[in-house]
Amino acid sequence: MFLNMKIYDKMDNNNVMAMDGGYTLFINKFIELSKLKNKEFENNNFVFPICKDNKIKLTEPEKHFNNVFGSFRSKIENQFAELACLLKNITKFVELFNIPILPHHKLWEIENFEFPSEKNLIDIVITNEE
Incomplete structure (x- = not known):
């Protein structure tokens, strides 16, 4: 999938x-594929x-890195959980x-x-006018 x-x-x-950690098995293949697309990683x-x-055993700096990295990943996973709840609530209210x-x-x-960014491909303006 990666x-x-x-x-x-x-x-x-x-x-x-x-x-x-599981995705590290695919990094070399990713780098190889990106070179075919003229991208250097x-x-x-x-x-x-x-x-x-x-x-x-991990050294103290390695343990610290893994702890910080793990909390970073937890924050991201938490944001996705909140987003999933929000979308589920929107679906319920629509129904x-x-x-x-x-x-x-x-x-x-x-x-x-x-998705809209500073360089929008299309401008969408939503109004109450018909």
């Missing part, structure tokens, strides 16, 4: 991606928990109060949709 997301199209070579573009073989779903509510479902 490779199918084509993150090299969304990343700059100055970016650093925080990843779970290195191992320095990725950060992940420090893992060692069983019975080899409960028969709120009509207007075309601009579903723009994000369109293929190749880009």
Whole structure:
């Protein structure tokens, strides 16, 4: 899944991606695929928990890094949980109060949709006028 997301199209070579330990198995393949797209990435573009073989203890700085990294990941996971609850509540209110779903509510479902940024591809102005 990580490779199918084509993150090299969304990343700059100055970016650093925080990843779970399982994804480290795909970093070399990611770098290889990105080179085919004329994008240059290195191992320095990725950060992940420090893992060692069983019975080899982490040093204090390594433990500290893993603790800080783990709390960073927990914050992100918490934000996704809050977002999921918000979206679920919106869905419930739409159904409960028969709120009509207007075309601009579903723009994000369109293929190749880009979320608004400073460089909008389309300008959408919503008014109460007909």
